[in-house]
């Protein structure tokens with residue numbers, strides 16, 4: 001993997017404090033979004049044991065409570081940030097059959113030696129360029145068990161909106177609404193978004209998924225730019 005991808009693309013090179021404070025203030029709607037994830041995983045859990053692969057799991061602060069409610073038979077978390085994975089170990093303590101991998105998400109899916117019932121990714125796929133996302137959909141389709149689901153939480157561009165227009169809107173929201181974030185931290189977060197966010201439109205994501213033979217693309221819910229999407233194998 002290119003050297004610059006290892007820790008630079010994480011929002012906090014030094015620590016998770018900034019992302020924690022942003023998510024603590026619910027500026028990215030983590031509360032509402034992860035309530036949906038708990039519901040989706042609980043539905044799957046009610047159908048029997050299920051395995052879960054989490055791409056860009058970060059420190060798992062928000063998925064961990066969902067896993068305690070709808071415990072998978074096997075959980076694999078993947079992230080490029082060693083610091084995040086170290087924190088994840090604590091958030092996931094008490095859960096059995098947990099594996100954490102310090103790896104690129106695309107490489108991790110491609111290299112997986114077994115299939116998963118659910119593949120999940122929260123606020124990470126927009127870091128990939130269009131070609132990377134296409135490859136990720138293909139890799140996920142090939143590693144999902146029959147009847148499996150790819151649950152994608154991410155920022156999404158409006159139809160017809162350019163990346164520049166999207167960034168202008170998102171950075172404006174950050175600067176006007178994320179009022180509890182320290183000004184220097186806010187500028188660091190804005191610089192991260194401007195450099196590393198490559199969101200697609202729902203139509204483009206749906207087309208990429210269909211080309212990979214994933215079907216029934218649906219928007220479960222959205223909170224401003226932040227979407228909960230499901231694709232089925």
Ligand SMILES: C[S@@+](CC[C@H](N)C(=O)[O-])C[C@H]1O[C@@H](n2cnc3c(N)ncnc32)[C@H](O)[C@@H]1O
Pocket residue numbers: 009010011055056057058059060062078079080081084103104105106121122123124127
């Ligand atoms: C904004 S955080 C999201 C964390 C968590 N999933 C959530 O929903 O709150 C994005 C995470 O994706 C990771 N990430 C970004 N690109 C990645 C890649 N290509 N492979 C693996 N992890 C990646 C970052 O290190 C970071 O931990």
